Amino acid sequence: MKVNFKKLVPFAQMPTYGSEYAAGADLYAATEDEIAIAPGETKFIGTGIAVELPLGTVGLVYARSGLACKKGLAPANKVGVIDCDYRGEIKVALHNHGAEAQVVGAGERIAQMVIAPYYTAEYVEVEELSDTVRGEGGFGSTGRI
Numbered sequence: 001m002k003v004n005f006k007k008l009v010p011f012a013q014m015p016t017y018g019s020e021y022a023a024g025a026d027l028y029a030a031t032e033d034e035i036a037i038a039p040g041e042t043k044f045i046g047t048g049i050a051v052e053l054p055l056g057t058v059g060l061v062y063a064r065s066g067l068a069c070k071k072g073l074a075p076a077n078k079v080g081v082i083d084c085d086y087r088g089e090i091k092v093a094l095h096n097h098g099a100e101a102q103v104v105g106a107g108e109r110i111a112q113m114v115i116a117p118y119y120t121a122e123y124v125e126v127e128e129l130s131d132t133v134r135g136e137g138g139f140g141s142t143g144r145i
Helices: 065-071
Strands: 002-008 025-028 035-037 040-046 049-054 056-061 074-075 081-082 091-096 102-104 109-117
Touching: 035 040, 035 091, 065 074, 065 109, 091 109
Parallel strands: none
Antiparallel strands: 002 049, 025 109, 035 102, 040 091, 056 081, 056 109, 074 091
């Protein structure tokens, strides 16, 4: 699948895959200076790119495991959603979950984007739903305590 992208600033970087079978393409910080993120703080980090996702797909922006584990930095909204009709800059709201300030460097990998198909549902209100074995069992109802 080919995905058109546009650099919005000259120093923006194309998303790249870390290995042949990587599901997520790394997104890079498009900044000329380092950005400090204090403990408990969230900052929007621009990638400097916009994308044209194929119809029927969505870009899902996830944390990079290394950044999350080593620096405590992960997307504040857990998973960002880039709709296929969005043409603005992809930004990542990085939150510092750690106890120390962290720095994001220019060109640093800040998140990863997985492109996936999606369904658009037609919601139909009904009086009753079909029965299942689980029924209305909620959180933890199918596992062991």
